[in-house]
Amino acid sequence: MRFAMLFLTLGFAAVSLAAQDTLPIAAGQRVRLSLDGHRQFTGVVKSFDRDSIHVQQYWNTAPFSIARSSVAGVDVVAQRHSNAGRGALIGLLGGGAIGAIAGASCEGEFLCPGVGGGAASVGLLGLVLGGAIGALSHRETWQTVYQRGVQLNLTAPARGRGIGVGVAVAF
Numbered sequence: 001m002r003f004a005m006l007f008l009t010l011g012f013a014a015v016s017l018a019a020q021d022t023l024p025i026a027a028g029q030r031v032r033l034s035l036d037g038h039r040q041f042t043g044v045v046k047s048f049d050r051d052s053i054h055v056q057q058y059w060n061t062a063p064f065s066i067a068r069s070s071v072a073g074v075d076v077v078a079q080r081h082s083n084a085g086r087g088a089l090i091g092l093l094g095g096g097a098i099g100a101i102a103g104a105s106c107e108g109e110f111l112c113p114g115v116g117g118g119a120a121s122v123g124l125l126g127l128v129l130g131g132a133i134g135a136l137s138h139r140e141t142w143q144t145v146y147q148r149g150v151q152l153n154l155t156a157p158a159r160g161r162g163i164g165v166g167v168a169v170a171f
Helices: 002-020 084-105 114-136
Strands: 030-035 040-048 052-056 064-067 071-082 138-147 149-155 164-170
Touching: 030 052, 084 114
Parallel strands: none
Antiparallel strands: 030 040, 030 071, 040 052, 052 064, 071 138, 149 164
8 A cells, every 4th residue: 555655646746747847938939849649739839837838820820728737848949941042953953954855855946045055044944933932931940948758667676575666757
């Protein structure tokens, strides 16, 4: 009976410790919250208190609350990158290939630019369009700032009788 009470006390203490710790986030930060059931929510933190975090997923939706005790991990946006360079490179290569194929197919005809001229002209157009499309899209680099882990281990001693208890709480 004493061991059962010990296990219950340790289990509740570990869960309450995880719920009371401070999260290194601020209002206005873009976060990705990992919940206990392996669900993830991404949004902007509107506010938070000791018991809950208020997150707005989209700019046109109302914020909703998530209990802090159900949050298993928090990631914040460390950097936001533009895709303009990648888009320009893809547009240049794709446009150059299409222009070269088109220029080769009309070789010898009137007003045909040829392989080099077709590759250069359509490649330049692809460069501009790909750069513009890439500038409108962004990717984010995430950094983990909180990871909750609670482990309760029962072990039998190598010699003798009894039970050993191990508790590991990772923050």
